[in-house]
Amino acid sequence: MTEEVLRIEGLRKAYGLLEVLKGIDLTVHRGETVCLIGASGSGKSTLLRCVNFLGYPTEGRIYLEGRLIGRESGGKMAYRESKLCAVRTHVGMVFQQFNLFPHLTVEENVTIGPIKIRGVPPAVAHEKAAEQLRRVGILDKAKDYPSQLSGGQQQRVAIARALAMEPSIMLFDEATSALDPELVGEVLVAMRKLAEDGTTMLVVTHELGFAYNVAHRVVFLHEGTIYEEGPPQEILVRPRRPRTQDFLRGHTAFRMPEPEMTPAAAVDG
Amino acid sequence: MPYDWNFSIVLQYMPQLLWGGLHTVLLSAACIALAVPIGVVLGVIRHQRVRFLAPIAVVYIDFFRTSVALVLICWCYYALPILLGVNLSTFTAVTIAIGLQASAYLAELVRAGLGSISTGQWEAARALGMPGTMRLRYIILPQAARRMIPVFFLLVVEVVKTTTLAGIVTYPEIVYEAFRVSTEVYRPVETFTIAGLICFAFLFVTGRIAMRLERRYAAVER
Numbered sequence: 001m002t003e004e005v006l007r008i009e010g011l012r013k014a015y016g017l018l019e020v021l022k023g024i025d026l027t028v029h030r031g032e033t034v035c036l037i038g039a040s041g042s043g044k045s046t047l048l049r050c051v052n053f054l055g056y057p058t059e060g061r062i063y064l065e066g067r068l069i070g071r072e073s074g075g076k077m078a079y080r081e082s083k084l085c086a087v088r089t090h091v092g093m094v095f096q097q098f099n100l101f102p103h104l105t106v107e108e109n110v111t112i113g114p115i116k117i118r119g120v121p122p123a124v125a126h127e128k129a130a131e132q133l134r135r136v137g138i139l140d141k142a143k144d145y146p147s148q149l150s151g152g153q154q155q156r157v158a159i160a161r162a163l164a165m166e167p168s169i170m171l172f173d174e175a176t177s178a179l180d181p182e183l184v185g186e187v188l189v190a191m192r193k194l195a196e197d198g199t200t201m202l203v204v205t206h207e208l209g210f211a212y213n214v215a216h217r218v219v220f221l222h223e224g225t226i227y228e229e230g231p232p233q234e235i236l237v238r239p240r241r242p243r244t245q246d247f248l249r250g251h252t253a254f255r256m257p258e259p260e261m262t263p264a265a266a267v268d269g
Numbered sequence: 270m271p272y273d274w275n276f277s278i279v280l281q282y283m284p285q286l287l288w289g290g291l292h293t294v295l296l297s298a299a300c301i302a303l304a305v306p307i308g309v310v311l312g313v314i315r316h317q318r319v320r321f322l323a324p325i326a327v328v329y330i331d332f333f334r335t336s337v338a339l340v341l342i343c344w345c346y347y348a349l350p351i352l353l354g355v356n357l358s359t360f361t362a363v364t365i366a367i368g369l370q371a372s373a374y375l376a377e378l379v380r381a382g383l384g385s386i387s388t389g390q391w392e393a394a395r396a397l398g399m400p401g402t403m404r405l406r407y408i409i410l411p412q413a414a415r416r417m418i419p420v421f422f423l424l425v426v427e428v429v430k431t432t433t434l435a436g437i438v439t440y441p442e443i444v445y446e447a448f449r450v451s452t453e454v455y456r457p458v459e460t461f462t463i464a465g466l467i468c469f470a471f472l473f474v475t476g477r478i479a480m481r482l483e484r485r486y487a488a489v490e491r
């Protein structure tokens with residue numbers, strides 16, 4: 001875990017006078033899973049959107065696989081949309097609202113990127129799509145349309161769609177926040193499997209249990225800065241700084257006693 | 270005094286009336302064929318607010334939407350050839366007039382259709398790494414087109430109706446032929462009844478096709 005996949009330096013993002021990100025430095029190594037947590041409005045999603053340039057950074061540098069994205073001109077970075085399209089093909093994104101293409105079948109959703117953007121022969125693309133769909137456990141729905149699937153199934157297809165581009169890093173923008181509670185588990189299980197397979201992941205989430213069990217590192221954002229970061233066992237269990245402590249207290253205000261679980265149930269979540 | 274209906278004479282002229290109906294269909298098809306590409310391009314320009322082109326599109330759309338079809342037809346047939354120094358057949362002249370006007374309506378329909386697709390769809394396509402044209406072609410336009418089907422067929426019906434004005438420049442469409450038949454047989458009631466039925470049959474079938482398409486794609490949409 002030494003090789004850097006993503007490096008963010010001094011990232012700032014402002015909407016007019018409102019500065020949402022106030023200088024973020026963050027590095028993600030190959031095979032690492034980093035969870036971004038923080039209150040709403042702390043800039044988690046904005047940070048994620050800057051990484052694949054759905055929003056342009058106001059200031060700062062982003063390196064992907066060691067290469068600086070954009071060109072420097074007069075102390076600022078200049079970005080060309082055509083170059084950014086190429087960058088985005090190496091950055092997989094999973095949205096809160098799934099955003100599957102409703103007019104395409106599950107299989108077509110997963111193959112359209114490789115076929116149209118990469119020029120992969122359809123036969124090869126279909127083979128790889130099947131592989132990714134199997135990975136997220138939804139291969140049996142390949143011929144269905146998104147409207148025929150549950151939210152959790154749709155989100156797993158969205159994950160497969162992003163994986164099919166074979167990205168360097170996967171970004172998850174609150175991937176389970178729009179799901180009914182009983183569907184959250186299946187998506188988190190699929191995400192954990194990816195993490196265990198060595199996928200490099202940057203995950204914005206409110207699922208602290210997921211962060212605790214899966215993340216190598218947890219980053220707590222507060223008002224556009226990295227307020228505290230470290231291994232999940234530290235940040236989520238023994239946070240040192242007051243805002244992190246407040247945040248976690250809010251998340252764990254109500255607790256249930258742990259149910260007795262059979263070993264099989266414990267393994268599969 | 271009840272009217273003494275007599276279709277037998279008029280029915281002898283049925284081929285001529287059907288011939289007129291066929292011309293109406295052909296002219297309508299040509300108008301739509303001209304309107305669709307122009308309308309889609311203008312609609313995309315309007316929706317994407319393309320620099321320099323968008324204001325031109327607005328002027329074009331406003332001009333044709335506020336023009337009187339009959340004036341456009343006469344202008345294209347009598348005035349345009351003089352200005353261009355070429356001969357235009359009645360078919361070509363009317364196709365230009367009605368086709369361009371329909372393209373203006375269609376442009377607004379396309380713009381509205383594109384606007385109805387959620388930003389999430391654009392973002393998902395963008396996040397995959399699709400360039401703008403690819404996003405439009407494979408993701409946004411196909412979805413917008415499905416939603417546009419009902420209104421598009423409304424527009425088709427309007428175009429068909431408008432083509433009946435082409436008789437003014439002697440294009441042999443259904444109403445023009447009906448006029449000719451009725452002056453020959455002195456049976457306007459029967460003649461125009463049949464002409465009306467031919468028009469109705471055609472538009473009814475068109476409407477049914479629209480309903481079929483709409484239902485087929487509605488099943489897929491969420």
